[in-house]
Amino acid sequence: MKPLVVGTLSEDEVILEVKDLSVKRSGNLILKDINFSIKRGEFVGLVGPNGSGKSTLLLTLLGVLRSHQGSVTLYGHPPLSNRLIGKIGWVAQAAANLPKDIRITIRELVRLGTINGKNMFRISDGGRRKRVDKAIQMVGLEDVQHRDIARLSGGQRQRAIIARALASESEFILLDEPLVGIDRESRNSLLKLLDQLCHDEGKTILMVSHDLTAIRQTAHRMIFLEQTIRFDGISDEFPDLVQLANLRGIGAVHDGTDHADHHHHHHHHHQKEEE
Numbered sequence: 192m193k194p195l196v197v198g199t200l201s202e203d204e205v206i207l208e209v210k211d212l213s214v215k216r217s218g219n220l221i222l223k224d225i226n227f228s229i230k231r232g233e234f235v236g237l238v239g240p241n242g243s244g245k246s247t248l249l250l251t252l253l254g255v256l257r258s259h260q261g262s263v264t265l266y267g268h269p270p271l272s273n274r275l276i277g278k279i280g281w282v283a284q285a286a287a288n289l290p291k292d293i294r295i296t297i298r299e300l301v302r303l304g305t306i307n308g309k310n311m312f313r314i315s316d317g318g319r320r321k322r323v324d325k326a327i328q329m330v331g332l333e334d335v336q337h338r339d340i341a342r343l344s345g346g347q348r349q350r351a352i353i354a355r356a357l358a359s360e361s362e363f364i365l366l367d368e369p370l371v372g373i374d375r376e377s378r379n380s381l382l383k384l385l386d387q388l389c390h391d392e393g394k395t396i397l398m399v400s401h402d403l404t405a406i407r408q409t410a411h412r413m414i415f416l417e418q419t420i421r422f423d424g425i426s427d428e429f430p431d432l433v434q435l436a437n438l439r440g441i442g443a444v445h446d447g448t449d450h451a452d453h454h455h456h457h458h459h460h461h462q463k464e465e466e
């Protein structure tokens with residue numbers, strides 16, 4: 192048995208707990224009765240059709256959106272608690288998440304990850320440099336670290352953003368569609384990197400993707416969301432598309448609506464067709 196070091200978290204520690212969560216946006220109920228928890232070291236894929244509330248869920252976990260009902264608990268604290276500073280990392284689509292008008296190198300971007308409200312004046316220059324070096328090395332961008340981010344491929348850009356989250360030493364990393372706009376090869380190596388982060392670095396990952404095949408191969412567990420959770424289980428047992436269609440049909444019967452309560456233009460399309 193491994194000795195329990197003070198300050199170290201045990202393997203089966205629950206990092207995220209969501210209970211009876213409902214979320215409204217502009218008066219519409221977007222998420223309803225969400226219940227799940229995530230343990231340390233898990234790699235969870237969050238999937239669902241466009242408009243099903245995946246990003247809304249992530250934003251609620253981060254504390255950007257408020258719950259209408261129910262609760263979110265991270266490391267035993269509510270979102271936005273001071274105790275969570277530096278623990279949670281957020282990675283969104285590369286295109287949406289990078290400054291476009293300022294010139295900045297990969298290394299500088301990653302360095303930004305070492306700055307937060309808690310450590311601003313505490314980390315030494317050397318400590319910061321070490322973290323940045325390690326993060327850049329982990330994502331394999333050593334060779335291009337002094338290159339302007341405007342001159343990167345989609346895959347490199349996504350890696351740079353992940354390196355920024357790594358430099359912040361966040362333990363729980365939330366990724367929203369990080370695979371969009373990157374080629375197949377970069378996609379596979381990115382998934383491999385994320386998998387390694389879970390296994391070797393003890394990170395916990397919750398990743399949104401509409402690339403079912405890709406995420407199913409990598410994530411240990413899948414959650415299918417469509418206003419509420421319609422599947423939550425190990426990836427091997429994730430239903431195929433036909434079963435999913437039935438699952439969705441059943442759901443619509445069960446909650447007695449045909450989703451008219453949050454009827455939005457692209458709700459019934461699959462993201463794949465739109466992008």
Ligand SMILES: Nc1ncnc2c1ncn2[C@@H]1O[C@H](COP(=O)(O)OP(=O)(O)O)[C@@H](O)[C@H]1O
Pocket residue numbers: 216217219221239240241242243244245246247248453455458
């Ligand atoms: N700012 C907003 N105000 C009101 N409704 C919103 C807002 N943003 C998104 N929505 C709606 O919330 C639903 C879920 O959106 P989102 O969480 O972005 O879905 P996903 O990430 O699964 O594609 C959609 O019906 C969308 O139209």
Ligand SMILES: [Mg+2]
Pocket residue numbers: 245246247367
């Ligand atoms: Mg989204």
